[in-house]
Amino acid sequence: MKKPRIAEWTELRGIAFLAIVMQHSIAEYIYRADIEQPDSIMLTMIYHLTRFGTPTFVFLAGVMLFYHHRNTKPDYPRFIRKRFGDIYMPFVVWTLIYWLSVRIFTPAFWRAGIPDFRSLIRELFVPQTGYHLWFVIMVFQFYILFPLFLVGAKAIQRRIQNASRFTPMQVIIGLILFAAALYALLMQWSYYNMGGWTESMSEPWSTLLQYRSYSWVMYWFYFLLGAVCAWSVDSWRSWTTKILPWTICLFIGMYIWLGYDVLRGSGDVVNLNISTYLKPTTFLIIMAQMFMMYGFLVLMRGKDTRFQRLLAWIGRYSFGGYLVHALVIYAIAYVTRPLHLSGWHLPVTLLSFLVTVGIALAISWALSKLPGSRFTVGLMRKPRSTPNSSAAVDKRNSSERTPSPGSTRSPGTSEPF
Template sequence: MGKPRIEEWTQLRGIAFLAIVMQHNIAEYIYRSDIEQPDSVMLTMIYHLTRFGTPTFVFLSGVMLFYHHRQVKPEYRPFIRKRFGDIYVPFVLWTLIYWLSVRIFTPAFWLSGTPDVRSLIRELFIPQTGYHLWFVIMIFQFYVLFPLFRLGVQFVNSQLTKITRITRMQSVLLLVLLAAGVYSLLMKWSYYDMASWTAALAKPWSTMLEYRSYSWVMYWFYFLLGAVCAWAVDTWRNWTIRALPWMISLFIGMYFWLGYDVLRGSGDVVNLNISTYLKPTTFIIIMAQMFMLYGFLVLLRGKTTKFLGALTWIGRYSFGGYLVHALVIYAIAYFTRPLQLGGWHLPVTLLSFLVTTATALAISYGLSRLPGSRYTVGLQRKRSRNLPGQGSNTAEPRLKAGSVTPLSASASPSSETS
């Protein structure tokens, strides 16, 4: 018997996917030269509603891995082999698709005689055309290191049983707060200090700091927070409900602060990088928003509505949608970039978001029904067993349960705006 499905995880994944798609649509339009200030300000305000997206996927990756492997130690080679097929092979395939899709519309590509293979190899390590694929590189590091994370969490758990002065819940809460403080210090170094460190250091250390957003080190807190959730799901639900009023208040305060911070620090063009993930204040709003959304989903748990059903469906196909959505944005931009959109950037961004979401999810769903879907969208088809009285050809393709892939539904775990 498999473990019971935690429905709010799939729904939270769906919300996070929508947030990332909105981020990237905003980034497509907010930097255009003909944008007017009201549109620019409004898009900035919407942007700060989406900052929880990518860190939430890291959190859900930790949740699903620890949930499925809390008692069962994974055999490392089969574990990595499976994740390589579910996650890294689709990454390589879509890297090639993005690399080709950008170049086939460039005359120099056809006139050069031989394609620049070095740029393709570079894309596998530092994605540019598929700018969002950096996340797959980063999250795969957690899968590689997962046995070590698991050992560490089990050790901490064994030590907690020896503490008698305070309750176990209080011990875990203190550890979470301590880890949050350490992570905040890391964010402070990243945003305010590491640029000067990069200039002072020699290679390869300067290169590692320059591309630090590609490293698991910058996102470890969200992953380990997922372990806390997976270890005690009901307790976590109670936490999110009890903390909901505080999280709502904290989110509202940080929302206004981040908006003010970006507008104050920007010139004629809004600089969204002021709200990078790797910044202490952004970390605070991400945590407030993630806890707040989780609390709302817990309050709605057990209810059957079209809205929750839609979120579950989106979460199920979100990994494939994530892989393809930037390609859809490119296709839309092919038609919108030559246009003068002065005064229309906000409605066009919202329309582009709706078209991107629907198209990306439709492609993900379509590919999931085809053979080889594991290597295209990270979802593996499974034929149901024949029931008595049924012929051998009546099996219906279904998504394979138990597969742990970023943003996918069946088990799943999993950008920064470029």
């Protein structure tokens, strides 16, 4: 029997996808030479509403892995083989697409004769043309190491159950706070110290530090939170709603601080890298946003509004949309970059965002209906049902338990995260 699908996870994935597309749309316009200061400030304010996007995908990866394997020991070869097909193969396919797409519009590519395939090999390790594909490299490391994480999580669970001095909830909260402090310290080192360390270290350590954003080590706390959520979904729901007033206050405070920090540290051109993921203050706003979003989605459970159904649909095709959305931004930029947009960067950014979301999700949906969709958008086509198979499914479903409110059963297709 398949586990019930938790509705808010798919909805949260949809929100995270929208946040990431907005980030990349803003990055396309905010650095242009003809942008005016009001547009720069407004785009910076919108940008800080989206910082939770990528870490939320890491959180959801942890949620799905631990939710489906917390009571089982995964068959590692089969587990990796499946994830390789669902996640890494789409990365390889789209890396090739981005590599070709950028080069076919470059005259030097056609004059060179034999293409420089070394640059393609480099793209598989350090994506540049598909600049967003670094995330797939990073998150796939969690899948490779997942059996070790699972063993560690089960060992911690046994210790929590045997604790006598404190309640399990107190122990879990204490561990989360301790892990958050360690992670904040790591972010402190990453933002303020590691840049200097790269100059004094020899290879390969200097290179590893230079590309530290590609490493799972820099995002492990979000994966840990996913494990906590997956182990006790009902407690997590209750907890996120109870602390909702506090997370809202924390978000407002950090939102003001990050906006001020970026504007204070920037010159004539806004520097969004001041709000990098690998910074302690950014970590705080990400946590506030993530818990706040989850709490709101929990409060909406069971209402089945059009907005929720839209978020669920977006979440369903978000991985494919994520893979393709940068290509859509490239296509839009091909039209907008020659234009003089002084005074129009804010509305053009918002319009580009809407167009990118619509086209990227449409492409993801269309590819999911074609053969080989697993290797393009990470989704398996739903098999056609026959009268006999439908009867068998109805008979099997009648003997299964009804899923809990706010959740639906898996429709027979796989999701990468």
